[in-house]
Amino acid sequence: MGASQSKSEEKVFTTETPISFSPDVVDRLAANVTSSEVPAERQLTLDGHVRARIQAEMARLRKEEEEVRAKIEAALEKENLDREKTLATDGDVKDSASLLNDLEEIKAKVERFQERKALVDYPELKGIQEKVLACYRNQPTRTLDCWREVNQFKVAVDQLEQKFVKSLQ
Structure with missing residues (x-):
């Protein structure tokens, strides 16, 4: 059934006139x-297609990278919160917000000290130092005969140190 139709017959045509093509063709x-x-x-079509596929792949990879980064940040944040909670239950460790407040207070005190150090020249101490x-x-x-002056200098320095410590409290 259909076997006769699927046979390929080869037909050869012969012509008496020779076929010739021009050398340009x-x-x-x-x-x-x-x-x-x-x-x-x-080539332009192929280049455009390749560029489009590269851009799509880069966009997909960037999106994956952002998702991975977000997952990592979330995991680290959760880990830090868990660590803070366990440390806070111990009672000895403060949370990060209170530590930041403490840090700001210390910075303010250091700045006040720097301002005082720069603004006040301590003239009474300079006078004793000159003596x-x-x-x-x-x-x-x-030089051992200068013991009185040295003791006065020590007392003046001690008084200034006490004033400084009181100003920080």
């Missing part, structure tokens, strides 16, 4: 066969 056909160049229009230096200069061979 032969050269053109030969150039197309041996040339691996793709026509410019086809000690004058005593040492006047008695280069008998």
